[in-house]
Amino acid sequence: MIDLHCHILPGIDDGAPDTETALSMARLAAADGIRLLACTPHIHPGRFDNDAAGIASACADFRERLREADIALELTTGADAHITPELLPGLRAGRIPTLHGSRYFLCEPSHQVPLPGLPALVRHLLGAGYVPVITHPERLRYIDSHYELILESARLGAWVQLTAGSLTGRFGEGPQAAARRLLEDGVVHLLATDAHNTGRRAPLLTEGREAAAQLVGEEEASRLVLERPQAVIDDLPPEQVAAAPAFAR
Numbered sequence: 001m002i003d004l005h006c007h008i009l010p011g012i013d014d015g016a017p018d019t020e021t022a023l024s025m026a027r028l029a030a031a032d033g034i035r036l037l038a039c040t041p042h043i044h045p046g047r048f049d050n051d052a053a054g055i056a057s058a059c060a061d062f063r064e065r066l067r068e069a070d071i072a073l074e075l076t077t078g079a080d081a082h083i084t085p086e087l088l089p090g091l092r093a094g095r096i097p098t099l100h101g102s103r104y105f106l107c108e109p110s111h112q113v114p115l116p117g118l119p120a121l122v123r124h125l126l127g128a129g130y131v132p133v134i135t136h137p138e139r140l141r142y143i144d145s146h147y148e149l150i151l152e153s154a155r156l157g158a159w160v161q162l163t164a165g166s167l168t169g170r171f172g173e174g175p176q177a178a179a180r181r182l183l184e185d186g187v188v189h190l191l192a193t194d195a196h197n198t199g200r201r202a203p204l205l206t207e208g209r210e211a212a213a214q215l216v217g218e219e220e221a222s223r224l225v226l227e228r229p230q231a232v233i234d235d236l237p238p239e240q241v242a243a244a245p246a247f248a249r
Contacts, residue, residue: 001205002229003029004038004099005080005106005135005161005192008203009058013041013048015196019065025195026071029203034193036074036233037203038099040106043090044082052097055079076100076233080135080194082108083115091130098130102235104159107132111139114146122158131238133159136194138166138178147178151187154246157238159189159228164208167191170200183215186246190232191224220245 007015008025016022029037039059042048059077066073078099081087090096091105098105107125109115125132137143137150137160154160165171166179182188191212195203205225213221223242231241242248 001032001034001209001225002036002038002233003034003193003195003203003205004078004133004190004229004232005040005163005194006037006203007041007080007194007196008037009039009041009055009062012050012055012058015041019062021198022062023065023069023071024198025203026066026069026073028198029193029195030071030073032204032206034073034203034205036076036229038076038078040078040080040099042082042108043079043096044108045084045086050079051095052077052079055097078106080106080108083110083118083121087121088125088128088130091125092128099133100233100235102232103129103237104131104133104232104235106135106161107158108135109137109140112141114140114142114149116149118149119152119156122153122156126157131157131159133161133190133232135161136163136166138162138182139171139175143178144174147181150182151185154187154244159238160187160244161190161192162188162208163194164191164205164211165193165201167208167211180215183212186216186248187244188224189228189244216245
């Protein structure tokens with residue numbers, strides 16, 4: 001499996017606080033069957049002022065720690081980029097990294113305040129040649145009252161990424177219900193761990209894939225954790241990738 005959203009780099013955001021924790025997370029990920037993991041720390045100006053160069057350097061250092069610890073886990077880079085006015089300029093300037101240097105990037109809406117202009121932003125980003133991957137919409141506090149924002153964004157061409165643990169109830173009944181609704185509505189493209197630690201937010205994908213399979217079948221569950229993530233790594237155009245069920249031709 002491929003995990004395209006993980007806060008494993010030590011000491012760089014609110015994920016792994018130190019190398020020991022990061023290595024423990026890596027061991028869990030490898031044991032769970034994850035072979036490739038994207039290191040995607042937050043980029044949130046004024047809170048987490050990461051950039052592409054710093055993330056690449058931290059990833060290279062951690063890759064060496066994995067080699068020394070003999071942990072069979074491949075790494076690549078990206079970022080969990082908060083929506084701000086600097087999002088598109090940052091992408092164009094290379095300050096905000098895309099996933100594995102592809103056209104796809106993680107796009108994090110505010111957890112607290114809905115963005116009515118999200119569909120318009122999606123159009124703008126797609127027009128600039130990027131594919132925004134909306135991260136964990138099921139965990140947004142306003143998902144029930146603004147569900148259509150996510151549906152419309154997906155219809156326009158944004159990808160939708162659920163947190164695997166949401167499907168198993170790790171974040172409570174509300175996010176679990178929203179995750180199932182999005183999955184059953186056929187607008188989900190990816191499952192990822194969004195891991196931050198070795199506890200409730202551990203890098204575990206298998207449990208989420210199995211929960212998804214109960215709702216959408218084994219074939220689609222595999223697409224969520226392998227085929228579509230691999231398409232992102234290969235930078236395939238969206239029209240060449242198996243569409244989410246609601247958009248399948």
